[in-house]
Amino acid sequence: MSKQKENYFIYADSEKCLACKSCEIACGLVHSKADLFTAVLEGYSIQPRNQVVQASGITVPMQCRHCEDAPCALVCPTGAISQKNGLVDLNRSLCIGCKGCTMVCPFGSISIKSEGKVSADTRSKRARALKCDLCIGITGEISEANCACINACPTQAISLVDSEEFRKMRMKARVMEMAAAISENEINSL
Amino acid sequence: MNKAKSADEAVISMLDVAKKAKVQTVWDRFEKQQPQCGFGTLGVCCRICWQGPCRIDPFGNGPEVGVCGANADTIVARNLIRGIAAGTAAHSDHGKHIALTLLEVSKGGAPDYSIKDEAKLMRVAELLEINVEGKDKLEIAKEVAEITIEDFSRQGEGVSCKWLTNTLPKVRVDKLAKLGVIPSNIDAAIAEIMARTHIGTDADPVNLLLGGIKGALADYTGMYLATELSDILFGTPKPVKSSVNLGVIKESAVNIAVHGHNPLLSELVCDAAMAMNEQAKQAGAAEGVNVVGVCCTGNEVLMRRGVPLATNFLSQEMPILTGALDAMVVDVQCIMPSLGKIKECYHTELITTMPTCKIPGATHIEFNTETAIESASKIVKLAIEAYKRRNVTKINIPDVKVTAYAGFSTEAIVEALGMLDPVDPLKPLIDNIVNGNIRGVAVFAGCNNPNVVQDLAFITIAKELAKSNVLMLATGCGAGAFAKAGLMTPEATLNYAGETLKAVLTAIGEANGLGGPLPLILHMGSCVDNTRAISIATALANKLGVDFDKLPVVASAPECMSEKAMAIGTATISLGFPTHLGVIPQVLGSPVVTSVLTSKIKDLTGGYFIVETDPIKAAAKLIEAIDERRAGLGI
Numbered sequence: 001m002s003k004q005k006e007n008y009f010i011y012a013d014s015e016k017c018l019a020c021k022s023c024e025i026a027c028g029l030v031h032s033k034a035d036l037f038t039a040v041l042e043g044y045s046i047q048p049r050n051q052v053v054q055a056s057g058i059t060v061p062m063q064c065r066h067c068e069d070a071p072c073a074l075v076c077p078t079g080a081i082s083q084k085n086g087l088v089d090l091n092r093s094l095c096i097g098c099k100g101c102t103m104v105c106p107f108g109s110i111s112i113k114s115e116g117k118v119s120a121d122t123r124s125k126r127a128r129a130l131k132c133d134l135c136i137g138i139t140g141e142i143s144e145a146n147c148a149c150i151n152a153c154p155t156q157a158i159s160l161v162d163s164e165e166f167r168k169m170r171m172k173a174r175v176m177e178m179a180a181a182i183s184e185n186e187i188n189s190l
Numbered sequence: 191m192n193k194a195k196s197a198d199e200a201v202i203s204m205l206d207v208a209k210k211a212k213v214q215t216v217w218d219r220f221e222k223q224q225p226q227c228g229f230g231t232l233g234v235c236c237r238i239c240w241q242g243p244c245r246i247d248p249f250g251n252g253p254e255v256g257v258c259g260a261n262a263d264t265i266v267a268r269n270l271i272r273g274i275a276a277g278t279a280a281h282s283d284h285g286k287h288i289a290l291t292l293l294e295v296s297k298g299g300a301p302d303y304s305i306k307d308e309a310k311l312m313r314v315a316e317l318l319e320i321n322v323e324g325k326d327k328l329e330i331a332k333e334v335a336e337i338t339i340e341d342f343s344r345q346g347e348g349v350s351c352k353w354l355t356n357t358l359p360k361v362r363v364d365k366l367a368k369l370g371v372i373p374s375n376i377d378a379a380i381a382e383i384m385a386r387t388h389i390g391t392d393a394d395p396v397n398l399l400l401g402g403i404k405g406a407l408a409d410y411t412g413m414y415l416a417t418e419l420s421d422i423l424f425g426t427p428k429p430v431k432s433s434v435n436l437g438v439i440k441e442s443a444v445n446i447a448v449h450g451h452n453p454l455l456s457e458l459v460c461d462a463a464m465a466m467n468e469q470a471k472q473a474g475a476a477e478g479v480n481v482v483g484v485c486c487t488g489n490e491v492l493m494r495r496g497v498p499l500a501t502n503f504l505s506q507e508m509p510i511l512t513g514a515l516d517a518m519v520v521d522v523q524c525i526m527p528s529l530g531k532i533k534e535c536y537h538t539e540l541i542t543t544m545p546t547c548k549i550p551g552a553t554h555i556e557f558n559t560e561t562a563i564e565s566a567s568k569i570v571k572l573a574i575e576a577y578k579r580r581n582v583t584k585i586n587i588p589d590v591k592v593t594a595y596a597g598f599s600t601e602a603i604v605e606a607l608g609m610l611d612p613v614d615p616l617k618p619l620i621d622n623i624v625n626g627n628i629r630g631v632a633v634f635a636g637c638n639n640p641n642v643v644q645d646l647a648f649i650t651i652a653k654e655l656a657k658s659n660v661l662m663l664a665t666g667c668g669a670g671a672f673a674k675a676g677l678m679t680p681e682a683t684l685n686y687a688g689e690t691l692k693a694v695l696t697a698i699g700e701a702n703g704l705g706g707p708l709p710l711i712l713h714m715g716s717c718v719d720n721t722r723a724i725s726i727a728t729a730l731a732n733k734l735g736v737d738f739d740k741l742p743v744v745a746s747a748p749e750c751m752s753e754k755a756m757a758i759g760t761a762t763i764s765l766g767f768p769t770h771l772g773v774i775p776q777v778l779g780s781p782v783v784t785s786v787l788t789s790k791i792k793d794l795t796g797g798y799f800i801v802e803t804d805p806i807k808a809a810a811k812l813i814e815a816i817d818e819r820r821a822g823l824g825i
Contacts, residue, residue, distance in 0.1 A: 016249055018228025054225040154229070156251040 006163035007066035008086050008134055008142050010050070010149065014060040016157030017052070023061050024048040026152030030138060031130075032116050047115040049132040050149055061149065061158065064088060064109045064132035072101035072110060072131075080129065086142055087134050095128035102129070134160070196505065196644035198674050200436040200590035204508045207586050213535055215507050216526065220640040232779030233266040239389040248779050263395040266780035268387040270756065271402030275383035277757030278405050280523050281718055282342070282376045282412025284452050288419045289338040291454060291559050295423070296332035300559040302458060305331055306425045310601075314418050317356055331422070338415050344375045351376065354411045357721070359728055361737040362765065369794060371404040371764070379408035395782045403795075406760035413758070414721040420453050420490070421599070427493035427715065429606075430597040434673040437591030438498035439514050443480035444470040444577040446570065447500055447509050450521035451716060453490040455543055455557055455566075456483070459519055460495055462566035466574070473574045484509060485524050486666055486716035492596045492673075493715050499594070502645075502670030503751075504638030510538045513584035517573035521557070522547045524637070524752060537579040539572045594673035595680075596713035598663070600725045603712065609701035616733050618698075623742065624825050627690035629659045630816030633723040634668040634711070636747030636755045639773050645671035647748035647772045647805040652677060652686075654809030656710055659688035660816065663726075666717030668747070673713065682710035720758055724765065739766035739796020742819040744812045748772030748805065763787070763797035768815040770800045770808050 012023075028046035029039060039046055050063035066088045073081040073088060080094035081101060102110045114126040139146045144160040192202040195217045208215050229235040234246040236256050244256030246265060255261045260268070294300035305311055308327055311334065315322050320333045341351045350372045355363050366372050373379040383405045386392040392401065421427075439445050446463060448456040460481050467478035482500040483491050491497035500509045503524050509515045510532050517539040518529065530551030533540045542548050543557035543565070553572065557565045608615035622628045632655050638644050648671040652662055664672050672678050677686070683695050687710055695707035702708075714722045727743055734740075745762045747755055750773050762769045777783045792798040800815065802808040 016251070018232075018248075019225030020227045020229055020245075021225075052225055059225050059228075154245060154252045155247050155249050 005086065006068060007083070007088065008163075009066045009161050010061075010063055010132060010134070010147065010158060011161045012061045012153075012158045014058040014157075016155045017059045017061065018155055018157075019052050019054060019059040020154060021052050022152040022154055023050055023149035023158060024052060026148040027132075028115075030135065030148035034116075043118065045113070045115050045118055047111070047113045047130055049109075049130055062107055062109060063149075064105075065107055066132075066134070071104035071106070075100040075104050085136070087136060088131075090129055090131055090133065092128045097125070097127045097129070105131075194643060195640070197646040197649055198435070198501075198505060198644060200588040200674075201501070201505045201508055201644060203588045203590070204436065204505070204511050204586075207511055208507075211511070211535065211584075213507075213511060213532055214528070216504060216528070216640055219528070229779075231774075231776060233269050233776040233783075234262050234779035236260060236265040236269070238268065238387065241389075246779060258389055260393060263780040263782040264393045264398070266777050266783045267395040267398035267402070268392075270775075270777055270783065271383050271398055271405060272387055273753040273756040274402045274405045274409070274760055275380045277753035277755065278376065278409035278412060279380050280754050281409050281416065281757065282380075284522065284718060285412040285416030285419070286339070286342055287452060287454060288416055288423065289335050289342075292331055292419050292423060293335035293339065294559055296328045296335055298328075300562070302461075302562040303423055303454075303559065305422055307422055310418070310421045310426050314422060317418075318352060319356070334419070334422070338419065341411060341415065342375060342377050345378075347374050349374055351408070351411045353415045354407060357414055357725065357728060358765070359731040359737055362731075365737065365795070366407065366764070369400065369403070371400055371407060373404050373408040373411065376408040376412050379405050395780065396786060399783065399786055402760055403764045406757050406764055409754075409757035410721065410724070410761040410765070413718050414724075416718045417715070417721050424453050424457050424494055426601050427597040427599040428602050429595060430493070430496040431593060431595050432492055432496040433498045433591050434594040434670075435590045435592060436500055436508055436512060436588050438480075438482050438500055439509060439512050439587050440477050440480045441514055441585060441587060442475060443477035444473070444475045444570075444573050445480050445482060445509075445515050445517075446573045447482050447484050447515055447518045448487045448491060448497075449484035449506060449518055450487045450525055450547075451485070451490075451523045451718065452487070452521045453494070454559065454562070455519065455521045456487045456491050457494070458562045458566040459569055460491060460497060462563060462570045466567065466570045469571075470574050470577070473577055475574075475577055479570060479573070482509070484518070485670070486718070487521065489596070489666065489669060489713070489716040489719075492594075493599070493713065493719075494597070496596070499670060499673055502638055502667040502674070504640060504644045504667075507532050510536055512587045513537075513581065514587050516576040516580070517541055517569065519543060519569050520547065520549075520552075523754070525549070536584060537576050537581060539576045541569050541572060543569075592674065592676045592679075594676075594678040594713065595709045596669075596673070596678065598712035598714050600714075600722045600729075603726065604729075606698050606702050606708070610698060616729055620730065620733065622690075622694050626825070627659065627694050628661045629691075629813070630742035630744065630819065631661045631663065631727075632812060632816075633720070633743070633745045634662065634664040634672070634747075635666050635717060635720050635745060635758060637667050637717075637749050637751035638671070639749040639751040641773050642749055642803070644749075645675060647808070648672060649675045649677065650805035651746060651748060651770075651809045651812070652711060654806060655812065656686040656691065657688050658809075658813050659691035660813070661691065661694075662711040663714050663723045664711050665714050665719050665723065667749070669711075669713045669715070671749075672711045677711050678709045678713050680704065680706040680709060683707040686710055717754060717758070727767075736823075737766060737796070740819065740823055742816045742823070744768045744770070744815050746770040746772070746808070746812060748808065750775075759799065763791060763799055764795050766796035768798055768800055768812070770802060770812055772803055772805065772808060774801060774803065775799070
């Protein structure tokens with residue numbers, strides 16, 4: 001039996017987000033494999049997988065949460081979406097752009113778009129599902145250092161969450177508090 | 191929903207028309223811009239050199255300085271004063287244009303212009319200390335124009351701008367001279383700001399702000415001369431009754447909207463429209479040509495000719511959406527490029543006229559003073575042609591139109607007061623301020639801004655101040671807001687003024703044979719006419735022998751937006767007036783700049799910014815500032 005581990009996901013601190021949308025630009029560019037100037041000059045279609053959203057006075061980028069029981073994977077008729085390697089993986093080559101996943105995603109984080117150079121072929125829009133892939137497609141591995149949005153954020157509001165590490169950190173912090181309380185009691189009882 | 195966008199009933203109804211017609215308006219574009227970038231909002235984004243762009247992380251996690259080493263204070267101060275320079279350039283370019291036209295007229299050129307107000311010419315000559323003895327009016331006009339142009343061309347810092355020193359109380363001039371902020375040349379003050387904000391020049395935020403103040407005082411100078419010389423060429427405004435809001439567009443007329451700022455164009459369009467009225471009738475428009483105003487050009491022609499005002503800045507797209515606007519003629523400033531796109535959905539001709547302001551999609555008819563009436567006639571002809579192309583199914587003119595009184599130039603106000611005391615016209619005003627019947631004076635100015643509900647803050651603050659017996663003056667798109675809200679009428683005085691203010695305005699009104707009070711808020715003109723209000727303050731200060739910072743006079747720009755507003759606002763705090771801003775200025779990224787502008791500058795000039803986005807709280811703060819001044823005077 002293999003060890004259970006939650007998927008990674010991108011988390012953003014709304015108090016640090018300035019809504020500059022640098023993360024959107026970075027995401028769109030990295031997935032288009034183009035730099036800013038090339039993309040602008042060549043008229044690339046740039047499609048960020050994240051979007052900065054403002055509501056009720058807070059601002060935060062939204063993207064795929066890599067759900068453990070992902071509705072998108074359950075409804076996909078072609079099996080393009082699956083649980084794999086610590087994320088909800090999307091195999092775009094299997095996608096037909098039916099939009100089932102966009103309807104069931106509770107975060108509104110899946111769009112059906114084409115990207116890169118614009119095609120003149122009128123038979124197909126070449127539009128397929130797009131969502132955050134934790135930049136795994138760029139380097140083949142999931143790490144904070146590889147995530148374009150994290151690197152682009154000028155206020156360091158965005159981070160990659162490894163739930164196991166996150167829990168460990170939280171538990172350790174609470175234990176440290178307990179330790180401090182115990183030692184204080186000991187001092188007081190002397 | 192639309193009420194969250196505008197307080198103007200006509201605009202609210204037109205937003206539904208826009209939605210149905212799938213026409214994108216300023217509010218749609220504003221929504222699409224959300225969320226707007228926090229760095230720009232805080233003023234900490236620097237794009238001055240190509241090492242950048244740089245931005246400072248206001249949370250301290252990221253960079254604290256740009257590539258060159260400029261910190262948030264330097265970056266914010268540089269950005270702000272560059273805005274002031276642009277605002278000053280805009281205002282004073284308008285002024286220079288008028289001065290050069292006056293010079294041409296004095297030499298027998300510019301055949302379509304003339305000296306319409308000789309008495310004003312003589313007053314200006316006296317103000318500029320010109321010896322008029324034995325000179326005819328053209329010679330005097332030439333000297334006035336030349337002395338004015340010197341304020342744009344004088345080299346060296348030795349001599350101050352004459353339009354500045356001769357229009358302010360001497361104590362104020364001395365105070366500003368000690369700070370080293372008096373310009374000797376308007377254009378040089380602008381150039382100096384650009385030079386000192388170049389990469390690797392001035393990095394001291396306070397020194398930069400002093401440069402900004404110098405620029406803002408150059409703006410004051412440019413505004414002052416623009417207004418006064420316009421009066422010479424086109425007449426000093428006198429009280430006039432007119433109609434305001436989109437309902438002034440007539441289905442059975444060739445409708446031409448004049449939009450922008452400079453009366454050089456709009457005055458001639460009005461002349462040509464009158465001359466070509468019959469041609470319009472022949473084309474089928476029973477009511478001939480109907481000229482309406484938009485934005486500050488609208489205020490200019492409303493003040494001098496009683497031309498009805500269709501709308502103010504933020505709703506400038508709406509006249510086209512009525513489907514009955516045949517031409518919109520524009521000159522400079524605050525003209526949304528979107529007009530070029532929107533007019534594609536209608537028959538409306540959009541006509542640009544200035545070499546420095548062309549808009550994709552518009553027809554360009556260049557306007558110059560030598561052939562002015564010829565160009566104006568061409569414009570009216572295009573409008574008549576467009577009228578014939580009207581699609582009647584698209585006509586949708588909201589039945590919203592109210593009365594407004596305008597034309598309250600300084601001269602008109604002094605003349606009205608003179609009916610109470612012909613020997614000493616200012617005395618009744620001063621007496622009523624001293625006895626508290628008038629608690630203070632508030633001048634409203636500035637733009638519209640989609641960051642807030644259009645016109646609402648203007649209206650709310652004014653109603654609060656009226657209750658507290660504050661005498662109110664207004665210019666620019668603020669005046670447009672009040673006019674549309676029906677607050678520039680005697681009825682508004684009866685409905686909203688506190689008892690003592692009502693009594694004073696009624697006494698003046700009745701002495702002038704109006705059979706009722708003066709309007710609640712006096713329309714003093716376009717945004718370049720802010721100096722009309724300041725000229726009254728100068729007269730009061732001189733008479734009382736005090737400086738501006740003692741007077742219970744405040745300013746408010748609840749919806750400021752343009753770079754001109756940055757310049758005007760900085761000028762009013764430099765002159766010593768507490769100045770309210772209802773939109774948060776893009777300076778909060780710098781603690782130094784923020785504290786200088788909102789408090790420390792009070793020690794230097796007596797003026798300061800009150801930043802308050804809640805209109806009720808803003809009114810309370812303005813009254814508090816007035817009361818502080820009253821206490822200072824012991825009244």
